[in-house]
Amino acid sequence: MRYPPYGPRELGRSGVTVPPLGLGCAPLGNLYRAVGEERAQDVVRTALAVGAGHFDTAPHYGLGLSEERLGRALRGRDRATYTLSTKVGRRLRPLAPGEETAGEGFVDTPARARVRDFSRAGIRATLEASLERLGVDAVDIVYLHDVEDHLHEVYETGFPALAELRAQRVVRAIGFGMNHSGVLARLVADLDVDVVLCAGRWTLLERTAFDDLLPVCARRGTSVVVGGVYNSGLLADPSPGAPYNYAPAPGALLDRARQLAAVCARFDVPLKAAALRFPFGHRSVASAVVGAAAPEEMAENAALFTRHIPDELWHTLVARGLLDPDLPLPLTE
Template sequence: MTVDIPPLGLGCANLGNLYRPMTDEDAGAIVGAALDAGYTYFDTAPHYGVGLSEERLGRALAGRDRASYTLSTKVGRRLRDLAPGETEPACDFFDVPARARAWDLTRDGIRATLESSLERLGTDRVDIAFIHDPENHVQEVYDTGFAALAELKAEKMVGAIGFGMNFSDHLARFVTDLDVDVVMCASRWTMLERTAFDDLLPAAERRGTSVVVAGVYNTGLLADPRPGARYDYTAAPVELVSRAQRMAEVCARFDVPLKAAALRYPFAHPAVASVVVGASSPGSVRENAALARQDIPDGLWTALVEEGLLDRDLPLPSGP
């Protein structure tokens, strides 16, 4: 089914101390700024700071009308307390609670993971639950994971169900094979990356599956196209830095920031319902909200095609 999702969401990995620690007060200020800027969709996961993101988001949303916002979290990694002397890989999250992650896509594991998330979030339901990064657990998805999630949907603990990952080919397979409501695809449908256009998006359109796009900046390069910028979590290749810089130059001719174009571009495909963007400060929340409202002339997209920066067979956004 097509899921009604607000077009701009706050990705809450940063609330789990992604790349650098932040205080509880800073995390609350980010969520507060998002609410003030009109965000009504929030996405989190147990993986983000081993539960810290969910805890902080739950506190920041406490007392809000539950019907006034859309909330998604993820299953697949079950959390447990660390034993004395035990350590857990940082996974790019720092100063986090003493907990460990363990893959668990069994029926009981999926249920226990969601119940723990609901407790951290301070709610009795989430609007969307994604199976998180199951590329190395595909058979478990088919054997137990997705059926367990569908059971929770039938019990109305979850509104819509699907998958969230970076691998658009896996997402396309799941959408084709299973009764998937919504998927979150990270970094595979951007101004620099068309992979999802060739596999996931046609499948989603055929099946009526909604797509949430994350990683629209490709982890940094489309936000700040300079040597040393990250692309898919590592240093961007020189040729991609050059391409992103040329895109920025074309955008500048139309008085449009590259980041605004990167936020708008995924909506060129009709299967895309929403874009989720993270933020490390209240200022970046407000900036992304303003960029999402930016007027972008159709001529900008045409110019990018004519410059050879977007493939000619790709769809282009239209309208302001």
């Protein structure tokens, strides 16, 4: 399959278009390490400057800190110049007296707690609070977030509440975001979904989504935004101790990542560039959102995305057994 991944694409039939590269805003919520306010705003400014005006955030990210920082960075900018997505399913509340914040990987966060809430009122209240933190009247996309253990509530109340918001034009595109591609496949098959955000399951190292999710999306006309293209860092720097799925990478995967890097080096292509481009071999993929904790990281991701990658590199990866021969490749000729 030949598909140059440049230019905006529509998400399903929603009318919402996104650029192919976006900013995942979990780092703006102090994921694993604190990011200063000015640096966070510089990351957003850089994303806009390089044409990556597709911002994905969530209340979960830093207990609202990511949304607040993103809102401050976007204040005063023409709302038509960027696309904004957030998530519902985790409602935030103030801490009770004596209660401690559960960071869940985020540090130096506001004094709030997360509450799972898939009720109609909870979905609406969560979105309204997000809009206030973001300082906007509306977002373009809303995802139900990490619902794999809450499917009964999703079918009973969560998705109907989101579909109602779409019908009322409060939001334009709706879907689900998680790293369980099999669950996403079931939800896309059953429900009227515009877009899914799938993290880590369609990468140079993983084909899981190709086998379960992507065929359903192609059949249903559902778009895919990919996250986790570097598999938590293993495809960014495959050195000993590199993370994979938020834990040290198993030896076999580390070895495979190193072999991928060696082939890329033969063609003078950084492994990160190949990892960022690879998912676009499938036509259902509309965009990739990549996190950045510094403006230099955002600028690097943009440069990597536009890097020329010869078709021979992909064919060599297949010939070496590093990519399965049935996978669609992002060929340019």
